[in-house]
Amino acid sequence: MNPVFLLLPLVAGVAAAMQTAINGRLAAALDGDNITAALFSFLVGALALAGVALGRGSLPAAVARLPAQPAWHLAGGLLSATSVLATILLSPRIGSVNTLALVLMGQLAAALLIDQYGFAGVAVRHVSAARLAGGVVVLGGALLMLFGDRLAALAAR
Structure with a gap:
């Protein structure tokens, strides 16, 4: 197995742990506004991904194919939002x-x-x-x- 395939999930795990702590601090700095903290977290991530997609040149073609996709293909965004919001809510408490x-x-x-x-x-x-x-x-x-x-x-x- 390619070593990158073993290392990348570990890096993602470190990122998830750091994200949980950082997002919790952002929510606290926004007077406990967990929803807005999650929104800004996603906004920064979306901008970073948009930059990468634009840099690769794949964004225009993907956007053109998007309307033909079934709605459930977009559920990942809702699931991600649920996950991030849950960790922002729970991390300071537990x-x-x-x-x-x-x-x-x-x-x-x-x-x-x-x-x-x-x-x-x-x-x-x-x-x-x-x-x-x-x-x-x-x-x-x-x-x-x-x-x-x-x-x-x-x-x-």
Whole structure:
């Protein structure tokens, strides 16, 4: 496997953790206005992506093909907005680690189902026993991050 395919998701994970913290601070600086913080976060990201798409020369052709796409193809934007808004709301309340552990649990469960059933036309990649065991290990790690301190305190009594 190409090492970039292993490194890029790790970089994306670091970016997601940083984004959660930064967006939370932006919301706080905007007097707790989570919606506006999410809007500005998306606006900056959209401008950055527009610059890249313009630089590649692919934007005009893509815009021309856009009206022919089914509406559900645009659902990714709504799902992204929901994800970013949820992390902006939750991170200051439950912490970055807890927020991202819960996000990771949701992503992993959804990804296993998406791969198993080929949702949205992705290639079917059946959930083997090994993949399921890996998911359980990650789930266990996320649960330890969420509840490990409480369990340790109970065990110390």
